[in-house]
Amino acid sequence: xxxxxxxxxxxxxxxxxxxxxxxxxxxxxxxxxxxxxxxxxxxxxxxxxxxxxxxxxxxxxxxxxxxxxxxxxxxxxxxxxxxxxxxxxxxxxxxxxxxxxxxxxxxxxxxxxxxxxxxxxxxxxxxxxxxxxxxxxxxxxxxxxxxxxxxxxxxxxxxxxxxxxxxxxxxxxxxxxxxxxxxxxxxxxxxxxxxxxxxxxxxxxxxxxxxxxxxxx
Amino acid sequence: xxxxxxxxxxxxxxxxxxxxxxxxxxxxxxxxxxxxxxxxxxxxxxxxxxxxxxxxxxxxxxxxxxxxxxxxxxxxxxxxxxxxxxxxxxxxxxxxxxxxxxxxxxxxxxxxxxxxxxxxxxxxxxxxxxxxxxxxxxxxxxxxxxxxxxxxxxxxxxxxxxxxxxxxxxxxxxxxxxxxxxxxxxxxxxxxxxxxxxxxxxxxxxxxxxxxxxx
Numbered sequence: 001x002x003x004x005x006x007x008x009x010x011x012x013x014x015x016x017x018x019x020x021x022x023x024x025x026x027x028x029x030x031x032x033x034x035x036x037x038x039x040x041x042x043x044x045x046x047x048x049x050x051x052x053x054x055x056x057x058x059x060x061x062x063x064x065x066x067x068x069x070x071x072x073x074x075x076x077x078x079x080x081x082x083x084x085x086x087x088x089x090x091x092x093x094x095x096x097x098x099x100x101x102x103x104x105x106x107x108x109x110x111x112x113x114x115x116x117x118x119x120x121x122x123x124x125x126x127x128x129x130x131x132x133x134x135x136x137x138x139x140x141x142x143x144x145x146x147x148x149x150x151x152x153x154x155x156x157x158x159x160x161x162x163x164x165x166x167x168x169x170x171x172x173x174x175x176x177x178x179x180x181x182x183x184x185x186x187x188x189x190x191x192x193x194x195x196x197x198x199x200x201x202x203x204x205x206x207x208x209x210x211x212x213x214x215x216x217x
Numbered sequence: 218x219x220x221x222x223x224x225x226x227x228x229x230x231x232x233x234x235x236x237x238x239x240x241x242x243x244x245x246x247x248x249x250x251x252x253x254x255x256x257x258x259x260x261x262x263x264x265x266x267x268x269x270x271x272x273x274x275x276x277x278x279x280x281x282x283x284x285x286x287x288x289x290x291x292x293x294x295x296x297x298x299x300x301x302x303x304x305x306x307x308x309x310x311x312x313x314x315x316x317x318x319x320x321x322x323x324x325x326x327x328x329x330x331x332x333x334x335x336x337x338x339x340x341x342x343x344x345x346x347x348x349x350x351x352x353x354x355x356x357x358x359x360x361x362x363x364x365x366x367x368x369x370x371x372x373x374x375x376x377x378x379x380x381x382x383x384x385x386x387x388x389x390x391x392x393x394x395x396x397x398x399x400x401x402x403x404x405x406x407x408x409x410x411x412x413x414x415x416x417x418x419x420x421x422x423x424x425x426x427x428x429x430x431x432x
Contacts, residue, residue, distance in 0.1 A: 066230040066238055073242050080246035084253050091257035094264050101356060177358065 009128050013136030019112040020143035021192055026112035030144055031181035033103045037160050040148030042096040044141030046089060046104060050081040051113050051140075052133040055121040059129035062122050074117045075108070082107045112140065150184045151175045268353070269337070273310045273322045276339035276349040280312030280319045286428065293428040309421055312339070320348045321425060325417030329409040332356040334365070338375065338414055342425060346394075347382070350375040350414065355406075362406035371400050371407070380418050384411045 004012075019025045029047070034040045054077050058065075065073045086104045089097040097104070107113070116136055121129035152158055155175030157165045174180050273283055286293045288307040298306070310322035321342060326335040334355045339348030352366045364371060375382075379394040384407055390396040399407035 064238065066235055068230055069235050069239055072239060076239070076242050076246055080249055083250050087250075087253055087257045087261075091260040091264075094261070098354070173361070177361075 004128075006128065006131055009131040010135040013132060013134075013139040014142065015139065018139040018143055019136055020140060021146075021188065023112070025115060026110045026140060027185070028106065029103055029110065030147060031178070031185060033100055034144055034147035034151055034181060034184070035155065035176040036099075036152045037145065037148040038096060039099050040144040041141070042089065042093065043100060043103065044137075044144040046085045046100075047107055047110060047113070047140055048134075048137030049085050050078060050107050051116060051137045052130060053081040053084075054078045054113060055116060055129040055133035056126060058117045058121040059124060059126040065122075070122065071114070071118070074114055074122075078113055078117075079108045112136065146188060147181070147184050150188075151180050155180055272337045272351050272353060273312070275351055276337055277310070277312035277319050277322050278339065278348050281314050283310045283312040283322065285310055288424065291424075293424050309425065318343075321421065323417045323421050324353070325413040325420075326354075327409055327413045327416070329355060329365075330357050330362045330403075330405045334406070334409050334413065336410060336413055338417075340380070340418060342422065345380050347375045347378045347380065347414070350410070352410070357403070357406045361400075362403045364400045364403050365406045365410050368400060371398070374398060375414075381415045382411045384408055 013019065017023060020027065020030045026047070029043050033043045054074070057077050058074055082105065085107070086097075089100070089104060116133060120132045124132070149159065152160075153164060154172050155177075157163060157169040157171045172180075175184065274280065277283065284295060285297070286295055286309040287297055288294075288309075289296075289298055293309060308324070312319040312322060319341070320339045322337055322339050324335065324337045326333050328334070332355070334352060334357065336350060336352045338350040340346075341348060350372060352372075355363065355366060357363045357365060366372070374397055377394070378397055381395060382397055383393070383395050384399045385391075385396050387398045387401055390398065397407075397411060399411075
């Protein structure tokens, strides 16, 4: 297994291997609940909580979990944290809980979370698992916020409910409807890939010999 | 599956160990959930009760007080039943200003465009007019159907409308007191609100008249 430094474990999930924008994991909530910034933030924080909680628990008890039932055990742990998050959100921010509806319960089936348990937390020490979960969770929040900001500003003319453009602005309602989720995600991925391609081309021009030997990567 | 495990050099675990692992994990998870449930449940229940109380005050135009009537064996009664599932109990709220009856607040629900729409409205049984309406729960389309909550022109027009309510397209009404303008682009959601109001009045008024007659 490739060794990584602690800072690499945190930073990897935030940008270079961002769960939504690069790995294309957890797209169901990223498309479904990002119609406002507040919803995106609440969903991001709930997922962050579930991911860090499950990763710490899985890494702590990995020696006691038999290989054959590991997935069932991970799901059980994840489902427990989701239920806790669901009840806590309903008690603390009932309005947002109402808006997120069934999507909180569906965090259980977010493949990003199970993926981190199987690929990382079940093989590494607790501290590293925590760093990885924090990085991935923050990356997820960032991606959801990007989607939520674009969709709320264009689709409703507001940011966190604060009107931005005055009464003459006619909101582009499609952006807060389901098709807007696909349009926004598509545009974000397009922009990101275009940027990455430009960056790679620039490196190619500056250091052609490094690219050939694979050093630049 | 077995050969694959042997290939990786991993010994098979006994069934007892597999069962006990899942059993212990399940038991711990269950206990954790029960603890958090007991901590959060009173807050959740209090919030819902407070939301309902505010809604009753709003749709009955700020009465001095309101009484709660319960349906037991198909009859209205002011006595809250001692046993049974209290959450499933149907309730009617009767508002008073001084000793005068202001109106009845009724809760009704019906599937809308996406999911169940649940709303509460005030109704004056003497004039047969509505006093106000507010939606308690809905998952209607953001930007279109959710105007049944957010569009103050739609929500506000229910005050003074005479039942049975009739929905008309904007600009096509003839000014009758039972008409309500529907929302352009949210016909199904508007129609749902109107249907809920009419069906709920139909359901409660016979019960209320029976209750009043018996007093």
